[in-house]
Amino acid sequence: MARLLKKCVIASGISIASFYCGIYYDKKTTSNETLFDKFKNLPGLPLYGTVSAATSFSPVPQSMNRTSQIMKYGFPSLDNVKSFSDYVLSYDRRTRVAHWVFEHLTKETVKYNDAVDRSLCNFMPDESIHHFFRAENSDYLRSGYDRGHLAAAGNHRCCQKDVEQTFYLSNMAPQVGVGFNRDSWNRLEKYVRKLTKKYINVYCCTGPLYLPRKEADGKNYVKYEVPPEAIERAAGLLFFDNVSRSKMKTINGKKS
DNA sequence: TTTATTGT
Numbered sequence: 001m002a003r004l005l006k007k008c009v010i011a012s013g014i015s016i017a018s019f020y021c022g023i024y025y026d027k028k029t030t031s032n033e034t035l036f037d038k039f040k041n042l043p044g045l046p047l048y049g050t051v052s053a054a055t056s057f058s059p060v061p062q063s064m065n066r067t068s069q070i071m072k073y074g075f076p077s078l079d080n081v082k083s084f085s086d087y088v089l090s091y092d093r094r095t096r097v098a099h100w101v102f103e104h105l106t107k108e109t110v111k112y113n114d115a116v117d118r119s120l121c122n123f124m125p126d127e128s129i130h131h132f133f134r135a136e137n138s139d140y141l142r143s144g145y146d147r148g149h150l151a152a153a154g155n156h157r158c159c160q161k162d163v164e165q166t167f168y169l170s171n172m173a174p175q176v177g178v179g180f181n182r183d184s185w186n187r188l189e190k191y192v193r194k195l196t197k198k199y200i201n202v203y204c205c206t207g208p209l210y211l212p213r214k215e216a217d218g219k220n221y222v223k224y225e226v227p228p229e230a231i232e233r234a235a236g237l238l239f240f241d242n243v244s245r246s247k248m249k250t251i252n253g254k255k256s
Numbered sequence: 257t258t259t260a261t262t263g264t
Contacts, residue, residue: 112257146260154258175260182259190258 070104076205076237082128082170086162087151089170091126093133097173100207100237101150107196109158116157123147126170135169146182148175150206152189173208200253209234 067083075081077099080091086109090099125136140147150171156162165171175181195202212220213234223230232238240248 114257118258140261142262144261149259152258157257177260186259 070102070203072104073203073240074238074242076100076102076235076239076241082126084151084165084168084171086156086158086165087171089151091129091133091170093129095208096133096135096139096169097208098150098170100205100235101171103151103155103204103206105155105193105196105202105204106200110155110193110196111158113157113159116160116163118153118157118163120160121153121164121167123167123169123172126168129170135172137169139169140172140174143174145174146177147172148181148185152192154189155193155204198255200255203240205237205239207235207237 066086067088070086070088075090077090079099080093082089082091086103088102090101092099123137123140125134127134129135137147147169149166150173151166153163153166156166175185192202192204209231211234212222215221228239
């Protein structure tokens with residue numbers, strides 16, 4: 001992680017940190033009321049604003065259960081939350097880059113499917129976002145930066161629709177290509193997928209950090225081995241806020 | 257068993 005961040009900071013001024021925030025598995029069955037249930041009836045929270053509302057004629061959008069699974073342990077923040085078929089995103093209009101994306105990975109969901117063809121996917125603007133704030137392909141063209149996935153395409157290869165939905169530009173951040181997005185970051189993504197061999201449930205939250213950060217002594221710092229709280233403070237987000245820290249450490253789905 | 261750009 002250290003090198004990834006540093007490279008990105010130096011090269012682009014934007015550091016992208018996969019704040020892989022934890023693996024949590026609750027052995028009990030799902031409680032009747034999830035956090036999602038509490039939010040779903042609140043006005044003005046566009047949980048289904050992107051795709052499902054337009055594609056489903058069911059009174060209950062099909063992605064509802066999936067969204068509640070992904071967000072089972074809480075939202076890091078609630079700014080412009082958008083739900084896709086297999087990941088959830090909070091969008092930052094000022095930067096045209098997400099605040100965070102949230103994924104729930106299991107051995108089954110990351111399973112490689114030969115029938116899925118990534119080369120058929122196109123990077124596409126997210127039309128659900130007002131044109132003032134929408135990232136366009138022209139923003140990236142000849143910029144020198146890759147359109148780097150936050151929710152990785154390789155995490156959503158179970159069906160074509162899911163992988164296609166990772167190609168919205170709302171799921172991209174400008175990333176240095178050679179050495180970072182195509183190398184170290186790619187290795188990190190593979191590592192996260194590999195965690196599903198060891199843990200039943202892997203919750204992955206990814207987003208950009210804009211570093212370095214000025215600390216109390218007035219100097220700018222980029223630090224790497226840091227506790228989760230440092231990421232929360234730098235990102236302005238809270239991870240698994242409704243889960244006690246001790247429970248998160250001791251209860252997980254580690255496979256024997 | 258992946259991640260991408262550019263130019264056509």
